[in-house]
Amino acid sequence: MKRQLPHARDLAPLMKFKKPVWSGTERRLASALTVEDLRRIAKRRTPRAAFDYTDGAADGEVSLARAREAFADVEFRPGVLRDVSTVDTSREVLGVRSALPFGIAPTGFTRMMQTEGEIAGATAAQAAGIPFALSTMATTSIEDVAAASPGGRHWFQLYMWKDRERSMALVDRAAAAGYDTLLVTVDVPVAGARLRDVRNGMTIPPTLTPRTVANAIPRPAWWFNFLTTEPLAFASLDAWSGTVAELLDTMFDPTVTYEDLAWIRAQWPGKVVVKGVQSVVDAARCAEIGVDAVLLSNHGGRQLDRAPVPFHLLPDVVAEVGKDVEVHLDTGIMSGQDVVAAIAHGATFTLIGRAYLYGLMAGGRAGVDRTIEILSGQVERTMRLLGVTTLDELTPDHVTQLVRLEPRRR
Numbered sequence: 001m002k003r004q005l006p007h008a009r010d011l012a013p014l015m016k017f018k019k020p021v022w023s024g025t026e027r028r029l030a031s032a033l034t035v036e037d038l039r040r041i042a043k044r045r046t047p048r049a050a051f052d053y054t055d056g057a058a059d060g061e062v063s064l065a066r067a068r069e070a071f072a073d074v075e076f077r078p079g080v081l082r083d084v085s086t087v088d089t090s091r092e093v094l095g096v097r098s099a100l101p102f103g104i105a106p107t108g109f110t111r112m113m114q115t116e117g118e119i120a121g122a123t124a125a126q127a128a129g130i131p132f133a134l135s136t137m138a139t140t141s142i143e144d145v146a147a148a149s150p151g152g153r154h155w156f157q158l159y160m161w162k163d164r165e166r167s168m169a170l171v172d173r174a175a176a177a178g179y180d181t182l183l184v185t186v187d188v189p190v191a192g193a194r195l196r197d198v199r200n201g202m203t204i205p206p207t208l209t210p211r212t213v214a215n216a217i218p219r220p221a222w223w224f225n226f227l228t229t230e231p232l233a234f235a236s237l238d239a240w241s242g243t244v245a246e247l248l249d250t251m252f253d254p255t256v257t258y259e260d261l262a263w264i265r266a267q268w269p270g271k272v273v274v275k276g277v278q279s280v281v282d283a284a285r286c287a288e289i290g291v292d293a294v295l296l297s298n299h300g301g302r303q304l305d306r307a308p309v310p311f312h313l314l315p316d317v318v319a320e321v322g323k324d325v326e327v328h329l330d331t332g333i334m335s336g337q338d339v340v341a342a343i344a345h346g347a348t349f350t351l352i353g354r355a356y357l358y359g360l361m362a363g364g365r366a367g368v369d370r371t372i373e374i375l376s377g378q379v380e381r382t383m384r385l386l387g388v389t390t391l392d393e394l395t396p397d398h399v400t401q402l403v404r405l406e407p408r409r410r
């Protein structure tokens, strides 16, 4: 082999130094290519109790693991030789077009994960043209969220409390602030057993103990934000000190039935979604009452463990009620491919819970933008690779499932 000394003119084209990015957050977010990457960054930057409150689920966390596994077991059936030079990722949901087939799910106590909390979610959703759902357990008020994202589409999530008048006062405030959809959550008659929270001694608000202080040392940014911004509190509930499970069990009403749902339907002027439906029979009863959508969800695995996987329920529910109501889905969505699979199986729309919160914990508002950017890129690329240019072209023929988790038919 003949060797030679390298010439500067040969080296020059190889030297592609990137412009340095000085902001640590920007650098971190740009290095995240998947929601799983955002989760890893979030874990490093967030105190354990807050991260586990978000990341964790109930009991053995089987519901969540299975929901994610069901998506992992999807096998796509692409069509080739189609013109996919332009694709449209938008979706009509409850009478209004959303730029993407997913929105942000309601999550409680969001400013604990990162101080920008619900405002980061609502403004990012507005910028992306997708709906943002605010929880009854939010840490930012109904009016403040609406004011921060004035052109955005807002949904309000209702937990029915023992004190009906106070619950309905919140609903009235949401209607007055322009929220167009009410999500009535029905899978929390009692709190699920969130064991990580018990083990971590997670309380609301977080308490300073020798352990939490030790945990703070490698996560100074979170603590700095926590101690130098508005104190963390529920925006719609009275002050509380105790565990989340104790709070849920004190406030929420285990006597709520279909009659109450019909009553709420009659009160609310906008669209009603029942969140947490987990059977064909219940989906049919909700449709009879005249709601606008059922959201197949097991609360991200945070309530009943070993609950049905929403993705498995989807075809039967769509067959039974799909002509009367929209069928939405959440739980376990970590990628745009998961969203596309759900739409192909007949879902009108999907919601993301943790995927948004991992972005939030990784980098506040910019982190939520990054989550949406990652998911939307994945949706678009998957559509192209499947040979479709609109979401309406997706059919169940585009998706099959490897049988590892197939429920046994009776």
Ligand SMILES: Cc1cc2nc3c(=O)[nH]c(=O)nc-3n(C[C@H](O)[C@H](O)[C@H](O)COP(=O)(O)O)c2cc1C
Residues within 6 Å of the ligand: 053, 054, 055, 105, 106, 107, 108, 135, 136, 137, 157, 185, 275, 297, 298, 299, 300, 301, 302, 330, 331, 332, 333, 351, 352, 353, 354, 355, 357
């Ligand atoms: C930290 C956290 C808090 C939540 N709080 C609420 C809530 O207040 N109300 C509600 O209806 N659902 C709540 N959920 C459930 C979400 O709305 C959604 O159903 C779930 O996160 C979807 O699963 P995923 O996280 O795998 O996307 C919460 C979920 C998480 C992760």
